[in-house]
Amino acid sequence: MNRNAMLAPALAGDAPQAGARVRRLRWLMLWLAAAMLAGCALERVELPWLLVGQALATLALVNLLLPRLPAWGLPAELALRLGLLCDVLVLTELLAFSGGAANPLASLYLPPVLFAALLSPGWFAWLLAALSVAAYGLLFEWHLDWPLNGGNAAYAFNLHLSGMWISFALSALLIAGFVSWLARQLRHQGDALAQARETQLRDEQLLAVGMQAAGAAHSLSTPLNTMTLLVDELLSERQGDEALRQDLELMRAQLASCRATLSRLKHGSESRGGPQPLFSSLAERLEGWRSLRPDVRLEWRTPDGDDPLVSLDAAFWPALFNLVNNAAEAGGGEVAVSACLSGGRLRLDIVNRQGCLSEAQLARAGLAPLDSSKPAGLGLGMMLSHATLARLGGTLRLDNRAEGGVHARIELPLEEGA
Numbered sequence: 001m002n003r004n005a006m007l008a009p010a011l012a013g014d015a016p017q018a019g020a021r022v023r024r025l026r027w028l029m030l031w032l033a034a035a036m037l038a039g040c041a042l043e044r045v046e047l048p049w050l051l052v053g054q055a056l057a058t059l060a061l062v063n064l065l066l067p068r069l070p071a072w073g074l075p076a077e078l079a080l081r082l083g084l085l086c087d088v089l090v091l092t093e094l095l096a097f098s099g100g101a102a103n104p105l106a107s108l109y110l111p112p113v114l115f116a117a118l119l120s121p122g123w124f125a126w127l128l129a130a131l132s133v134a135a136y137g138l139l140f141e142w143h144l145d146w147p148l149n150g151g152n153a154a155y156a157f158n159l160h161l162s163g164m165w166i167s168f169a170l171s172a173l174l175i176a177g178f179v180s181w182l183a184r185q186l187r188h189q190g191d192a193l194a195q196a197r198e199t200q201l202r203d204e205q206l207l208a209v210g211m212q213a214a215g216a217a218h219s220l221s222t223p224l225n226t227m228t229l230l231v232d233e234l235l236s237e238r239q240g241d242e243a244l245r246q247d248l249e250l251m252r253a254q255l256a257s258c259r260a261t262l263s264r265l266k267h268g269s270e271s272r273g274g275p276q277p278l279f280s281s282l283a284e285r286l287e288g289w290r291s292l293r294p295d296v297r298l299e300w301r302t303p304d305g306d307d308p309l310v311s312l313d314a315a316f317w318p319a320l321f322n323l324v325n326n327a328a329e330a331g332g333g334e335v336a337v338s339a340c341l342s343g344g345r346l347r348l349d350i351v352n353r354q355g356c357l358s359e360a361q362l363a364r365a366g367l368a369p370l371d372s373s374k375p376a377g378l379g380l381g382m383m384l385s386h387a388t389l390a391r392l393g394g395t396l397r398l399d400n401r402a403e404g405g406v407h408a409r410i411e412l413p414l415e416e417g418a
Contacts, residue, residue, distance in 0.1 A: 018119045019080040026063050051097045059090040087112040092135040100143025104163035111174045228255050275309035296328040299336040310414040319388040323350050323408050330355040346412045353405040
């Protein structure tokens, strides 16, 4: 029931495209009608040719005028309804000129009613159905005689059987073709709806994380300032202890990095500068990360060739270092990073040589928080990186390496500067 309830508004909202398809089907039916009339003429079937030609010409003229109605200020759905109404009226006229209800082509009333129910549900579909039923009933009384060949009953019966087969074939082909197209449209819209829901869910999760991060930034500023003052005081009091001094210097650098991160969080993001050398910027940032993680062995491979000037969004760097940190934690303190630029797209490969992700983790990576094996890990880093790269037009793909470990590949379009 839910699927049927979704079908009508989804298809009715696409009236211009559906109307164009119905008009193409109408042209096809007119050509088939002309071919059938030519066959009847060759078989010397007695028909009121002038009246039949007038009916087909009227329908062809209407089909020519229907695409112009939106340009005249009329809605596309009204043009669709007028076309279906003309189909029923012209079919009634043709049947009245060729035997009335005895004509086996009377079953062609069904396709216009079906199209109305699918494309313009509601009162119009019921109106067209009622009009078709009434027209069919009137054909029992008001019609020209069925074309006979000198009163030959066998000839009339064979002609009736042929008409029944033609009517069934046309109805079956029209319904199968059009309903198949509608089913494909519904499937595409269902996929788009599922993707939109997935994006909305991810955005809601990110919003919740952002609100919690803002609260954490406010709460952590005072402890960080207090710890910085204590480290400065200890440095001034223990100047003779070289080993302790080195540890305190490292602590002060770490605290300064935390304060800078909270400052960026408070002000939204870093200001976006002009174009910078791509690989030099990567090397500089990774070197800064290495100074904060002296326990990790980082292998950085700089590509050969020129160093192009590009503009990198400030949000890219946290997304990158979330992945680098994850690789360092999962890889036993070793991580390899390589980069290349091809066709205006940056490709970054981040590899750790230990660990393995399950099939479920690979399927959910970036779509929901993953279960983290780190003591304080929340599993949010991968989701945040995926969302950030998607917003920047990039992609993130994770794979297990055959020789062990996990390979993360980032692809990101870049704006090259002069």
